[in-house]
Amino acid sequence: MPSSALPSDVTPPCEGQLVTVRGLSFHRGERAIFREVDLDIPRGKVTAIMGPSGTGKTTLLRLLGGQIRPDAGLIEVDGLRVPELGRLELYQLRQRMGMLFQSGALFTDLNVFDNVAFPLREHTRLSENLIHTLVLMKLEAVGLRGARELMPAELSGGMARRVALARAIALDPMMVLYDEPFAGQDPISMGVLTQLIRTLNDALCLTSIIVSHDVKETAAIADYLYLLSDGQIVEHGTPAELGRSPSPWVDQFMHARPDGPMSFHYPAPAYESELLLRDAA
Amino acid sequence: MTGPLERLGRWALERLTALGRANLFLLRLLGALGFLLRRPGLLVKQLYAVGVLSLPIILVSGLFVGMVLGLQGYANLVYFGATSSLGTVVALSLVRELGPVLTALLYAGRAGSALTAEIGLMKATEQLASMQMMAVDPFARVLAPRFLAGFVAVPLLTAIFTAVGILGGYLVAVVQLGVDGGAFWAQMQARVLLWEDIGNGVIVKSVVFALLANWIALFEGYEAHPTSEGVSLATTQTVVVTSLAVLGGDFLLTALMFGVW
Numbered sequence: 161m162p163s164s165a166l167p168s169d170v171t172p173p174c175e176g177q178l179v180t181v182r183g184l185s186f187h188r189g190e191r192a193i194f195r196e197v198d199l200d201i202p203r204g205k206v207t208a209i210m211g212p213s214g215t216g217k218t219t220l221l222r223l224l225g226g227q228i229r230p231d232a233g234l235i236e237v238d239g240l241r242v243p244e245l246g247r248l249e250l251y252q253l254r255q256r257m258g259m260l261f262q263s264g265a266l267f268t269d270l271n272v273f274d275n276v277a278f279p280l281r282e283h284t285r286l287s288e289n290l291i292h293t294l295v296l297m298k299l300e301a302v303g304l305r306g307a308r309e310l311m312p313a314e315l316s317g318g319m320a321r322r323v324a325l326a327r328a329i330a331l332d333p334m335m336v337l338y339d340e341p342f343a344g345q346d347p348i349s350m351g352v353l354t355q356l357i358r359t360l361n362d363a364l365c366l367t368s369i370i371v372s373h374d375v376k377e378t379a380a381i382a383d384y385l386y387l388l389s390d391g392q393i394v395e396h397g398t399p400a401e402l403g404r405s406p407s408p409w410v411d412q413f414m415h416a417r418p419d420g421p422m423s424f425h426y427p428a429p430a431y432e433s434e435l436l437l438r439d440a441a
Numbered sequence: 442m443t444g445p446l447e448r449l450g451r452w453a454l455e456r457l458t459a460l461g462r463a464n465l466f467l468l469r470l471l472g473a474l475g476f477l478l479r480r481p482g483l484l485v486k487q488l489y490a491v492g493v494l495s496l497p498i499i500l501v502s503g504l505f506v507g508m509v510l511g512l513q514g515y516a517n518l519v520y521f522g523a524t525s526s527l528g529t530v531v532a533l534s535l536v537r538e539l540g541p542v543l544t545a546l547l548y549a550g551r552a553g554s555a556l557t558a559e560i561g562l563m564k565a566t567e568q569l570a571s572m573q574m575m576a577v578d579p580f581a582r583v584l585a586p587r588f589l590a591g592f593v594a595v596p597l598l599t600a601i602f603t604a605v606g607i608l609g610g611y612l613v614a615v616v617q618l619g620v621d622g623g624a625f626w627a628q629m630q631a632r633v634l635l636w637e638d639i640g641n642g643v644i645v646k647s648v649v650f651a652l653l654a655n656w657i658a659l660f661e662g663y664e665a666h667p668t669s670e671g672v673s674l675a676t677t678q679t680v681v682v683t684s685l686a687v688l689g690g691d692f693l694l695t696a697l698m699f700g701v702w
Contacts, residue, residue, distance in 0.1 A: 225574055227570065227573065227574070247578075250576075251576035251578070252576070254573075254574055254575065254576040255575075255576045257574065258574075259571065259574040261567045261570065261571050262567075263566055263567050265566060265567035265568050265570065265571035266568075267568055268562075268566070268568070278575070278577075279575045279576075279577075282575065282576075282577050282582075283575075283576065283577075324571075327575075
């Protein structure tokens, strides 16, 4: 059905904003992880949130998924204010989300097939025959149909990540959150994952949010990038726009320069004085 | 620099907070038990893991404890010519005290520590978080079946431990040392009371210890720091805290049940 034929109050599945974040603040103890962060995630696109380690990228995903609550600010996913949802409503929303954890987080007592079938068995009343077919389709999409009998301990890191991806899309979610999908992967696995994320996003009309500090791979598939540093969005734009950014911070991060506005050294007293003091003592 | 009083205050506050969290944890756990009516298969699987797999250690320990009781009892009663009471001594020791207490301690060491390590590792490897993100409540899917299975298994294991212990006492006393078999069973039948002894000991005590052992094991696993050191510490904590809780609880229950206070 062409989108023009839809009633005016129905949003076409691949258009408009899916996630809106306004004035997000979050602290861990005294430390501010986010200060007044704003961002928008459009439907049907691959949006990446990048930044150095320890800037709260994973925390942002946990906030979007409602696993933790912000200190202040608005987080809206598909029109629902996530921090205000009760457990039942939150679980209903999560059935429309998939998340790929950094470790894969496969259930170690279940084989590959049962891991992918897990959300289907928990949330649907489909017959085992239909579940079997659906699981094989998902595993075929990530190239691991032949590995369905293997246990998680028998999988390589890249394979485990692909099984976790198949599980994340088992319920055909509207949105998939990727937490450092390329971390610790060999170049071939990285290439496979990069291609899979993009292909699945386009084929299933997903909305993908990738949290990563792997610049090259992420920039290759993302439609839009947000750069996080020191609790704030320091820059955002398409990969091409960020590549041309005059900001020295963006230049340092995007081109992996060891020193720049973000210092190589963790804050410390002057090196000479510390050595001399130790000698004197 | 913090003074000793401040450190003591902080320690006490932390303990109190942990106790509060443990109570909330138990309430949530009890609330999740209804889920098992829809998924009894999860309970059966855990009954096998915590109950059936604990059987070897319970059977062997029960047999040896009963045999030792038979030997020790005989060695002392023989001076008074009262070896015919050996059946009563063995049975009352096992039914009132050793059965429930030793079963709970063995359970904490075999199954409780395993439960803690399993839950702690599921947390450390983000399996519990991923379950939550799949809109599946880990309390219902993971914790409740383990809790109920342990709650059912401990009283049954206690009964088995006690029965095997009595058999061990019989083997040593009657078969090995020549105590009269009829007197062994008859004295036991006359002196061991169904509700006062078996009801209080094997049933009430083991149910209380089952609650304590499984609650502590699951709570420690759920609260474990998601690191290898954190899981290791939580596992140790489970065994230590359960042992103290069982022994302390046993003293209180014994005092209440057998009319000392």
